[in-house]
Amino acid sequence: MQQQLNEVFHWIENNQQTAIRLLKRLVQEDSTRMQEFKGQAVIIEKCRELGLELDIWEIGEETMCHPLFHSDRKDFSENPNVVATLKGSGGGKSLIVNSHIDVVPVGNMDDWQYEPFSGKIMDGKLYGRGATDMKGGTVALLYVLEALKECGIHLKGDVIFQSVIEEESGGSGTLAAVVRGYKADGALIPEPTNLKIFPKLQGSLWFRINVFGKSAHAGTRYEGVNAIEKSMKVINMLQQLETKRNETITDPLYKNIKIPVPINVGKFYSGKWPSSVPDLAIIEGRLGVKPDETIDEAMAELQSSLNELIVEDEWFQEKPPKLEWFGARWLPSTIAADHPLLTTVAESYQSIIGQKAIIEASPWATDGGMLYHAGGIPVVVFGPGITKLAHDSDEYILLEDIITAAKIIAKTVIHWCEISEK
């Protein structure tokens, strides 16, 4: 096996331009929500070229009726999921390698020094929205499959490559793949972990808080109640709740993570006229869920903090802020510390890098929770991107890390699925 592995590593070393070209093409396609097809077209073309068994379908009723479906999206047409299988000869363990094609919006364009869909390459980095989260990871996976093909390696177990939509909105794409019947003995998700290994995934979900005011003319603003000013109390409450929730986390896997399960205020909309006192403010955000708590417990804790705030405030008693849970919901999950998939990834890392892998809790949720809860599939998250650059402006990835990740994933795949001599 070592000889075959060496051939694969050699091919990976010598064909880096193949991977870089693919990443550039993928980043140049703006595959934000509702236009994921732009990225999927590139994926489909590549999978055809690799001779994989392709399954391309749009999310439909069977997924939307599933109890774990939580989405504000009603229309999935023309933005398909893609699954491409490298069939094994049988007898080995199967592996899902899962990657999402959707990227988050670019935000304030002024903060981008480089055009977000240029795929500009400079100093060993490729820039653009999605470079790190997670088209770099996607390319690492496809690069591994290409290396196996080019080196003539056949496996016993299936490798099921999934390019899903909707990860950034709560995992409907991955849910749809489970509902369609895709299961495996394990799954690897190459989200941007800085080449660390994440066995513990937090959950998260989106919330919306409607804060009410009372309108008035700006000149007599004291006759009204400003929904923006009242919202500041709600945001303060969220900040305090975040502190309180994170103080209780003692798991050593979180020891280097500044805020294990953050609460983020991501959107704030209020008012229609500078000279009127606004009577409604809408706060939207993301609540991190601890790996050892349920979504319901996390929801109850936020509702309870809001209730306490209402009791303290006369206006809120009259017009209580309204908490809604909408759209995305990612489930937490954990793989056992001695699970063979985790061991295989860690050993592959150590043999290639020459030192022990860093094993840490994930600072965010991934589709791993969905694979685990909907499909019962144990998941390890490990990938080449830069954790802190996900969703940031001037997002980039180190091209070298893609190559390194590809080698570690190739070794993991070969160990897990085993080489078939047929």
Next chain:
Amino acid sequence: MQQQLNEVFHWIENNQQTAIRLLKRLVQEDSTRMQEFKGQAVIIEKCRELGLELDIWEIGEETMCHPLFHSDRKDFSENPNVVATLKGSGGGKSLIVNSHIDVVPVGNMDDWQYEPFSGKIMDGKLYGRGATDMKGGTVALLYVLEALKECGIHLKGDVIFQSVIEEESGGSGTLAAVVRGYKADGALIPEPTNLKIFPKLQGSLWFRINVFGKSAHAGTRYEGVNAIEKSMKVINMLQQLETKRNETITDPLYKNIKIPVPINVGKFYSGKWPSSVPDLAIIEGRLGVKPDETIDEAMAELQSSLNELIVEDEWFQEKPPKLEWFGARWLPSTIAADHPLLTTVAESYQSIIGQKAIIEASPWATDGGMLYHAGGIPVVVFGPGITKLAHDSDEYILLEDIITAAKIIAKTVIHWCEISEK
């Protein structure tokens, strides 16, 4: 003259349904910005019926080049200004009676118990957006003109009725009327003063503050800087500045006004994704300008407070919030305490109500500042609406106050313009 006055009062008493019907029709037309024509159509029909000399025109270049033009609106087509003149025989003082047809947006519909454009009448009140601000005042003016006509009274001085657009956005409509040549010896604006007399008008202007952050994934929010959280500091600064500015006001005309020149935060927009740290927040609001300060002085004070905040905050030093002045700008103005127009309104009030009028500073700006600064016309603001309901939900007006205001305005007009015996 007393006999003719009595006839006018008598006619006003006996034809209240005429005024109420007109108000209902006007309120039923949603004349928010860009669709003021809906209200103007009703005005034009009424002025034709009264046989007034009509002038209907769209705001154009000549106004947009004026140094006092401050507006974010570029297109005034199909939403005309209307001026209707009751020509006098000559020899008397002329009077502009100025009213605006635009209304502010309704805000959160859920806060309205009554449909905002129904014009519903109940318990002596007429409900709807604009009932108080200021279609009730408009109707009082037209009702006076109708009474004069029906009682066969001819005046020496002209009465120039103006139904302007854009008052809620800074006075381009009134500026256009001045530019078109309309001047007079005095002006009365029946904004909702609760039948108080406002000789002192504050100014105000709109500001926009762009607050910058640094985007990041919600799960690693500590890698970013949340523009919403940073904006809370800016809003705190605005609150403190408001306190500081108002502490310096000692004019007894403000003694019953809770906050003489408020700063209102009317709009707040930030973020595009619940799971991203937002990197830009936009705050829009209205800065009250003291009657004894210039617009420039007020602007400089806000900029200086923002500069102080920047010095205190490390992030703001790196990415300073940017202050812009956009759109509306209303000028402050004051009429002398012994000006004959002020005396005439006050005496008319006293003779009809039987007690002294309450004379107070205005809690908001009006188009009076524009008439004064662009046209040199002394202005008194006096009208029937309810001050605190302007821009509020379930805005209404007491129908009785329209009738009372009409009598006081009729007496003012007759005294000011004088009856012609020709």
